[in-house]
Amino acid sequence: MTAVLGIETSCDETGVAVVEDGFRIAANHVVSQMDVHAEFGGVVPEIASRCHIEIIAQLVGKVLHEYPAEIDVVAATQGPGLMGSLFVGLSFAKALAYARGLPFIPVNHIEGHIYSAFLGVGPPQFPALALIVSGGHTSLIRCPGAHVYQVVGSTRDDAVGESFDKVARLLGLSYPGGPSIEREALGGNPEAIAFPRAMAKSKDLAFSYSGLKTAVLYEVQRNPEGDKADLSASFQAAAVDVLLIKTKRALLEFPAPRLILAGGVAANKLLRERLHNELDLPVLMPPLDLCVDNGAMIAAAGYGRFKAGHVGDMRATPDPSLAL
Ligand code: KG4
Numbered sequence: 001m002t003a004v005l006g007i008e009t010s011c012d013e014t015g016v017a018v019v020e021d022g023f024r025i026a027a028n029h030v031v032s033q034m035d036v037h038a039e040f041g042g043v044v045p046e047i048a049s050r051c052h053i054e055i056i057a058q059l060v061g062k063v064l065h066e067y068p069a070e071i072d073v074v075a076a077t078q079g080p081g082l083m084g085s086l087f088v089g090l091s092f093a094k095a096l097a098y099a100r101g102l103p104f105i106p107v108n109h110i111e112g113h114i115y116s117a118f119l120g121v122g123p124p125q126f127p128a129l130a131l132i133v134s135g136g137h138t139s140l141i142r143c144p145g146a147h148v149y150q151v152v153g154s155t156r157d158d159a160v161g162e163s164f165d166k167v168a169r170l171l172g173l174s175y176p177g178g179p180s181i182e183r184e185a186l187g188g189n190p191e192a193i194a195f196p197r198a199m200a201k202s203k204d205l206a207f208s209y210s211g212l213k214t215a216v217l218y219e220v221q222r223n224p225e226g227d228k229a230d231l232s233a234s235f236q237a238a239a240v241d242v243l244l245i246k247t248k249r250a251l252l253e254f255p256a257p258r259l260i261l262a263g264g265v266a267a268n269k270l271l272r273e274r275l276h277n278e279l280d281l282p283v284l285m286p287p288l289d290l291c292v293d294n295g296a297m298i299a300a301a302g303y304g305r306f307k308a309g310h311v312g313d314m315r316a317t318p319d320p321s322l323a324l
């Protein structure tokens with residue numbers, strides 16, 4: 001058995017976990033800074049890194065207390081993400097690995113999200129097509145085998161989660177926008193306003209979400225008394241519709257035996273239901289609590305790298321725009 005301690009600090013969640021054999025979660029804790037950033041309507045990078053510094057030692061201590069058995073490998077997010085935030089988790093993880101004489105494996109955050117789909121399920125299964133949707137990413141990724149990736153579609157401007165956050169701010173709903181819009185949309189009519197399905201007709205697999213945000217802004221300016229529930233439901237319908245259209249197109253172009261859905265926006269119920277109902281292939285998606293950033297997904301991806309022969313790299317430094 002191999003136990004990996006995973007540390008995630010790329011954005012506004014401090015996540016620490018121990019995962020056994022790459023998929024069994026033995027301990028997992030996430031501390032969110034959501035409330036701290038809420039008053040600014042978005043993540044403030046300098047505040048984020050300071051919050052990570054304040055909590056990281058305590059959180060690692062808590063996880064190691066819950067998991068007193070031996071740790072074999074330490075893994076942490078190297079990027080992409082916020083420089084200061086990445087720096088805290090990566091440095092802490094390297095120091096811990098050095099002190100215990102363990103290999104340190106740097107992990108790509110997006111690879112972590114891909115591996116989150118297998119947590120609690122079993123060893124990762126490839127090939128697959130992955131739809132990664134978060135506050136920073138909207139990507140369709142071909143995964144022909146373990147640790148082999150080809151990004152076949154990504155956003156030209158805003159990420160889909162970012163558009164949920166921006167539209168929520170526009171409507172006076174709380175941060176983060178995804179859950180608030182989803183809640184507000186429950187009482188609204190998704191067909192009330194026909195928002196554009198950006199790039200839906202283009203033959204490629206690119207996304208664009210800034211036009212949708214602007215369309216909501218114009219609608220609010222045109223009709224300031226408009227029903228927030230209808231606006232939320234119509235926006236959510238358009239945002240999710242484009243994800244469905246592009247994912248179906250990607251599967252025609254790059255057939256795969258399974259789809260992986262992951263990232264913060266993967267918590268969206270409409271998206272989960274539509275993918276589940278409209279695709280005739282298995283859709284692997286993490287449970288809601290593992291959609292947001294966490295240490296378990298980093299441990300899972302780190303385990304995969306370790307088993308693939310990665311011997312560790314103490315010289316790894318944070319890379320805010322690390323490519324897959
Ligand atoms: O993966 P994540 O925790 O952090 C990044 O790597 O970006 O994703 C956070 C994003 C935020 O934009 C948030 O609004 C969005 O995920 N989100 C949702 C939902 N829950 C979180 N978007 C739509 N529906 C949700 N239920």
Ligand code: ZN
Pocket residue numbers: 109113134263264292293
């Ligand atoms: Zn993420």
